[in-house]
Amino acid sequence: MSGEALGAGFSLINELGSLPAASVSPFIGKESQHSLSATEFQTITDPEIERLPIADCVDAILAALARGRSVVLKAPPGAGKTTGVPLALLDSDASELSAGQPGKILLVQPRRLAARSAAARLATLRQSKLGNEVGYHVRFDRQVGNETRLIAMTTGMLLRRLQDDPLLEDVGCVILDEFHERSLDGDLALGMLCRIRHALRDDLRLVIMSATLQPAPIVEFLGDAEGIESRGRSFDVAISHASDLSTDRIENQVVAALPEMLRCTAGHILVFLPGVGEIRRTQNAIEAAGLAGDCQVMQLYGDLRPDQQDRVIAASGQRKVILSTNVAETSVTIPGVTGVIDSGLARVLRYDDRVGLPRLQIENISQASATQRAGRAGRTEPGVCRRLWPETLQRTRPPADSPEILRADFSGAALTLAAWGERDATDFPWLTPPRSDSVDRAYRLLELLGAVDADRVVTSMGKQMAAQPLSPRLARFLVEAEQLGIADDAALAAALLTERSPFDRDSLPTGADVGSCDVALRVQMLKDLRDGNADVRVPPGAVKTIWKVADRLVQRGPKSSPRQQRPSGVTIAADLLARALLAAFPDRVARRRSPGSAQGVMVGGRGVRLHRGSVACHVATAQADRAELFLCLDVDASGTEAQVRMATQIDARWLDDDQVRRVDQPRFDPQSQAVQMRRCLYFSDLLLSEAPIACTPSPESAQLLYDEAARDHARVFPPDKPEVAGLIHRVAFLNNHAPDLGLPPLDDDRINQVLRELCQSRTSFAQLRSAPWLDHLLGSFDYQQQQTIERQAPVRMQVPSGNWQRIEYSPDKPPVMRVKLQELFGWTDTPRIAGGRVPLQLHLLGPNQRPQQITDDLANFWRTTYAVVRKELRRRYPKHHWPEDPLSAQATRNGMQHRRLEKK
Incomplete structure (x- = not known):
């Protein structure tokens, strides 16, 4: 390309001051390297061009493209890349198609503002009307004619074009500008262009332009690219x-x-x-x-x-x-x-x-x-x-x-790829691969919306959604609204949700006849503003933009036969609008914590609070019981409780039956100490309603009862049967003092085994307390072991009076027998248990049932202490039998039996 040809484009650019020479940097292997030299490329001598830093790189860019290579250009702001590179391509054959025909040039920008301003500037420099040789295409705004060769567009419009024309048949070159921003759409577009170029369109030229990114990683990713760098300006x-x-x-x-x-x-x-x-x-x-x-x-x-x-x-x-x-x-x-x-x-x-x-x-x-x-x-x-x-x-x-x-939601990219035929986003060529959890979350949402099936294959619904210039949620909303017969209202609502709202949230009326739907309220106000019936001050330009976007959505919207028609005489079908929104936001259903409360809990368990400016926050007392559910549309999750700035009340009858589950759910009630059963209705994981029902034993109830009872066994042992705890202590006593007996321990594990068996047919602590614990615990030992326990650690022992006295076993204490002193007359020594290893601790009681002496050496007591105790007891209880010789006296049960003989 000649310097004169370039000069025609660059001569109209403003005086930019003195600039340093540009440089071209080599990257990744000899094949990708290129540096400018006067012998390889024609020297550009036009004085206006030499003032542009990018001018020294233009020949290198065109030469690389002519060799079928992609170009990765690094040029800082002010280098003129957004203006100079597209103009150079217009006046060269670098964008020709394989058939020799001139191809279109797509200048892709990350923002609408940038695409529009770039197109306007390029058209001015070409001295042509915008929409002739140079045009632009952004969402809901397009100025492109039959003769347009250079189109500035947003990344979103490029993705839309790739859906409609996967081969980009009339496009010779795509320029991805400002790629250093690394938007998700930009990365997606780069991967899709690589797929097309490597598989179907090797004549498609790619230019990746960035202000700050190092070209090397992108050159390596593309594989057939050259990295070129311009130093740019040097103004301090x-x-x-x-x-x-x-x-x-x-x-x-x-x-x-x-x-x-x-x-x-x-x-x-x-x-x-x-x-x-x-x-x-x-x-x-x-x-x-x-x-x-x-x-x-x-x-x-x-x-x-x-x-x-x-x-x-x-x-x-x-x-x-x-x-x-x-x-x-x-x-x-x-x-x-x-x-x-x-x-x-x-x-x-x-x-x-x-x-x-x-x-x-x-x-x-x-x-x-x-x-x-x-x-x-x-x-x-x-x-x-x-x-x-x-x-x-x-x-x-x-x-x-x-x-x-x-860091961003991946569902839009996943839907684009699914509609493009990509079943697994992880197999797609990404410059930076997405996080696996982000991909999984995106496909779960798309499946929830009906856009893909369980195998991640796009559905008929998904194809309709992908055709809309909206996020997956709002695309699903439009499709549902079309089927409900409210396409016009839905288009206006979608425009409101995507564009900046002209309304001040705090000044919106809450008494409009639109139900409890913030979106319907805003749609009605827009219509009132159009008809001159609203006394609200709003920026007229913003309202005009929303109507313009809504009109474009209606034109592009899904065309299908509605399932029903708008009710006659209804200006805004608020309920139908809410139902369409529900189809798009099923995972944003929330339930109030109490009737009429502004607080609620959303699907997923997140706590939410309705903003005071939301009409859903102001529910009449008479409607409180019927206004339990609402849909969270605009959510600020920055606080501990997510703030719902825009919501709509919904009816539980609108919920998809396939997503509503009936669960009979047992839970342990600490107050009644019993498992109670409640029949619960869930939407996803959100509890809609619950009611008590009769609780019958089940594996679930048994587990709940067991978990609570196992925390403290004493709460479920029979209170009137100390033998249960006594058995546990007796076995522990023998394990400690007679380990050679080989008894298995009656520890928590063995007790829990018995407890688990008992819980299978019971639902409360009360029922457990009346259970045959002793039989089950003894039954955990074989017959020989049971006999050993009875012999070596008996529950009772017969004393000289003929009575059978209980022996008390406690952890870390000796076995205790509490017995009246007169019942032991004739016993010469302390009885022993555990094979004679452990003497009983005798609590010798007086007539008042209080211990007069505690001893584990009865013989010594008779010999040394009995006389003193006898003297005191005779004084206090003279009618009772207190012989001088306890070893020869006959034991008595009531302490009075042989007193007449003593008198004789």
């Missing part, structure tokens, strides 16, 4: 940092930094803020502080209306203070910016594994993003940048942003 940007990390609100920090920025540079000031809310608060703070002066304070973000975006980007003689999200980081160029104030923050969408919901959270930007933002001040001349964080913290930030595929 003086960067200063805050002395410490402020805890003040971000708008106050900007107000503090702005006066110095206005003094030290004469150009426009670009302020990077994390979101629209921060932008609006900062504008209010600047105006309240009187800092604007002669400057025009303007807002810039992705959802701004196109005409408003154009006013921000357009050249102006008035100085601007532009408050922007990260959309101005790489996607658009704003001429005349020489000052940047960087908050160092951005809103990032991440899927939160803990709550099972996507969460938009404010995070610190990476070092690469900070460099990008600062570079915006040095595009045309030296500039200044003020960072609102200390320099010491700059080094702690991540070097680059993580690819979106590692």
